[in-house]
Amino acid sequence: MLYLIGLGLSDETDITVKGLETVKKCSRVYLEAYTSILLVDKPVLEKYYGREVIIADREMVESASDEILRDAQNVDVAFLVVGDPFGATTHTDLVLRARELSIPISSIPNASIMSAIGATGLQLYNFGQTVSMVFFTESWKPASFYDRIRENRSIGLHTLVLLDIKVKEQSLENMARGRKIYEPPRYMTVGQCAEQMLEIEGLKKEVGEGGVYNEESLAVGAARVGGKSERFVSGTLKQLCEADEVLGGPLHSMVLLGRRTHELESDYVREFAVDKELWDRIWKRDYEGKQ
Amino acid sequence: MLYLIGLGLSDETDITVKGLETVKKCSRVYLEAYTSILLVDKPVLEKYYGREVIIADREMVESASDEILRDAQNVDVAFLVVGDPFGATTHTDLVLRARELSIPISSIPNASIMSAIGATGLQLYNFGQTVSMVFFTESWKPASFYDRIRENRSIGLHTLVLLDIKVKEQSLENMARGRKIYEPPRYMTVGQCAEQMLEIEGLKKEVGEGGVYNEESLAVGAARVGGKSERFVSGTLKQLCEADEVLGGPLHSMVLLGRRTHELESDYVREFAVDKELWDRIWKRDYEGKQ
Numbered sequence: 001m002l003y004l005i006g007l008g009l010s011d012e013t014d015i016t017v018k019g020l021e022t023v024k025k026c027s028r029v030y031l032e033a034y035t036s037i038l039l040v041d042k043p044v045l046e047k048y049y050g051r052e053v054i055i056a057d058r059e060m061v062e063s064a065s066d067e068i069l070r071d072a073q074n075v076d077v078a079f080l081v082v083g084d085p086f087g088a089t090t091h092t093d094l095v096l097r098a099r100e101l102s103i104p105i106s107s108i109p110n111a112s113i114m115s116a117i118g119a120t121g122l123q124l125y126n127f128g129q130t131v132s133m134v135f136f137t138e139s140w141k142p143a144s145f146y147d148r149i150r151e152n153r154s155i156g157l158h159t160l161v162l163l164d165i166k167v168k169e170q171s172l173e174n175m176a177r178g179r180k181i182y183e184p185p186r187y188m189t190v191g192q193c194a195e196q197m198l199e200i201e202g203l204k205k206e207v208g209e210g211g212v213y214n215e216e217s218l219a220v221g222a223a224r225v226g227g228k229s230e231r232f233v234s235g236t237l238k239q240l241c242e243a244d245e246v247l248g249g250p251l252h253s254m255v256l257l258g259r260r261t262h263e264l265e266s267d268y269v270r271e272f273a274v275d276k277e278l279w280d281r282i283w284k285r286d287y288e289g290k291q
Numbered sequence: 292m293l294y295l296i297g298l299g300l301s302d303e304t305d306i307t308v309k310g311l312e313t314v315k316k317c318s319r320v321y322l323e324a325y326t327s328i329l330l331v332d333k334p335v336l337e338k339y340y341g342r343e344v345i346i347a348d349r350e351m352v353e354s355a356s357d358e359i360l361r362d363a364q365n366v367d368v369a370f371l372v373v374g375d376p377f378g379a380t381t382h383t384d385l386v387l388r389a390r391e392l393s394i395p396i397s398s399i400p401n402a403s404i405m406s407a408i409g410a411t412g413l414q415l416y417n418f419g420q421t422v423s424m425v426f427f428t429e430s431w432k433p434a435s436f437y438d439r440i441r442e443n444r445s446i447g448l449h450t451l452v453l454l455d456i457k458v459k460e461q462s463l464e465n466m467a468r469g470r471k472i473y474e475p476p477r478y479m480t481v482g483q484c485a486e487q488m489l490e491i492e493g494l495k496k497e498v499g500e501g502g503v504y505n506e507e508s509l510a511v512g513a514a515r516v517g518g519k520s521e522r523f524v525s526g527t528l529k530q531l532c533e534a535d536e537v538l539g540g541p542l543h544s545m546v547l548l549g550r551r552t553h554e555l556e557s558d559y560v561r562e563f564a565v566d567k568e569l570w571d572r573i574w575k576r577d578y579e580g581k582q
Contacts, residue, residue: 009400013309016299016401020308084402086409092559095412099562107410109300109402109517110307111375114415116400118377121386124405125421129448132416155442157420226400268383271390 002069002098003078004085006110010227011040012048019108023049026078030056030068032091034167036082036113037185037251039227053080057168065097072103087112111226113253117160120220120232121268122255127160128152133193134164135186143200149256150212156260156291161197163188163252187250190221190233194240194254213237216282218257220269223247235274236282243274259290293360293389294369295376297401301518302331303339310399314340317369321347321359323382325458327373327404328476328542330518344371348459356388363394378403402517404544408451411511411523412559413546419443421451424484426477434491440547441503447551447582452488454479454543478541481512481524485531485545504528507573509548511560514538526565527573534565550581 003022008014015023023029029051031042038045046053056068056079068079085091085107098105118124129152131145145161152159166186174181197213204210215238223231233243240254266283273279294313299305306314314320320342322333329336337344347359347370359370376382376398389396409415420443422436436452443450457477465472488504495501506529514522524534531545557574564570 006402008307011309013312014307014400016305016307017311018302018304021304084406084409086412087406087415092412092414092555096555096558107517109305109407109410111297111400111402112406112409112415115375115378115403115406118375118403119398119400121377121383123383124378124403125423127421128419129446130416130418151446155420155446226398264383264387267387 001076001104001106002072002095003076004091004095004105004107005078005080006084006087006108006112007038007080007082008110009038009083009113009116009225011038012044014111014226016108016110019110020049022108023051023078023080025076026051027075028054029078029080030054031080032056032061032082034058036165037167038082039224061091061094065094068094069098069101069103072098073101084110084112087114113162113225114160116225117222117253117255119225119230120222120255122158122220122257122265123262126158126258126260126262126265128155128157128258130160130162132162132164133188133196135166135188135192136196136199141196141200141203143204146200146204146212153212153258157258158261159256159258161193161254161256163190163193163254165251188252189244189250190223190247190252190254191241191244193252194219194237197256198237198241213256216286218279218282218287220255220257220272221247222253222255223249224251225253232272233274234269234272234279236278239274257287259287261287261290263288292367292395292397293363294367295382295386295396295398296369296371297375297378297399297403298329298371298373299401300374300404300407300516302329303335305402305517307399307401310401311340313399314342314369314371316367317342318366319345320369320371321345322371323347323352323373325349327456328458329373330515352382352385356385359385360389360392360394363389364392375401375403378405404453404516405451407516408513408544408546410516410521411513411546413449413511413548413556414553417449417549417551417553417556419446419448419450419549421453423453423455424479424487425455426457426479426483427487427490432487432491432494434495437491437495437503444503444549448549450547450549452484452545452547454481454484454545456542479543480535480541481514481538481543481545482532482535484543485510485528488547489528489532504547507577509570509573509578511546511548511563512538513544513546515540515542516544523563524565525560525563525570527569530565548578550578552578552581554579
């Protein structure tokens, strides 16, 4: 059997009881560790599970999935995923391959950032499609997120923005020379995300396609959702550019509010505001009672 | 401290290890049991937690929340929620009241149907806003879901439809006579949902506002998501009207596909099709390659 097991969002105790009982009886245990991370390290997990944990990087999952699935017709294999196995990153390709090999599959759900973000107090019913934000470079500033946000905002909905993480990445030079030397991991912050969003808004405006949001659009920055040190900061996009210190370490995510914001949502979220007075003023002007 | 603890979706072992450790040390334990249910009964939970469990019905949560919060400045109180505490049903009002009373709050996330529905193989990134479907009566057929689905479909997105449950409901007669006699619980099925959706489409068409979906629109019915007896059935809305027997007991939910469906999603979902040939034909005609 192939077990896809969600680990939740924070530490080793966020696994479900069912998930823990299952991982303890598996012959091989893989941890998908390139699209998200827990706030604890591999040795902690190994001790907790009483099992060796094999880190599955992108290369392994995408190119060597048959190694992960080896003999899973006869033995139990666990594939651990931070969050939920079918959450922000889906592993449908691995499951499709397992189906081809007639391997039975079972999945054990857990909290995903895509639902846990409800802890901001914003109602999940009012969210549109989720978007991803990648690290920009000088020459590469992908802006497909902008059109998605435009769609969400056109019907008044919030947008969850998931932020890039880079683990086990090679520099261009090392890649060109075939050197398996990896850069230190990088995790995008809310501040970087807000800056990139405003940068794209500026570029779109220049070509007459702007106006989806602006410096005064309200948003919520979230750090370590579901963990003991969970932290939220709300404010304008401009304010959130400077909020990284308050938010602290990774992982970060962000929600851009839609205009169809319920009063109860604002009541809840303003508690986290950098400046409650400014929050109230903008909320009354641009959001309150809008449909 | 007030602990809001998600129980996940299926049985007593879907609680997280952190959640279980927490509930075991709480002085009072409430279970919110009117917006969703686990597939196990209260005595099973009480034995598992080693704690008495107090069922919190809608009346208690909405009108007597101060009883739930009593003395929570000094003792630990657990408020258990099926799924995630901030998922499909938010308990922000309870938290806002706790804030007023200076009660510290901690929440322990878990799987919510709003992310676990990813187990259908449909990508959560492609979902728009979630809608709710209530039981229609002869004279009351609320159709606000229809405009929400229209919005989602106008930008190509899937829609998760959450289905009504009725627990501890009085008949009008018993209510009028002040008799606290309750009807047996009712859980809406995928079949009932598909029928109500098509009924509204028919009514809207009559007044020239129809065309959001039709009998041949593709959808996925889901039953007991995250449980051992989890079951999916995919097909047209018309086919899903007849799918209840295959799906089995509660809880059910449904996803109506958006046209922006990725090939990998269709590959995954067609495995559950009532009729794979029909699925392929409609998918090619109405969905494949659409943006």
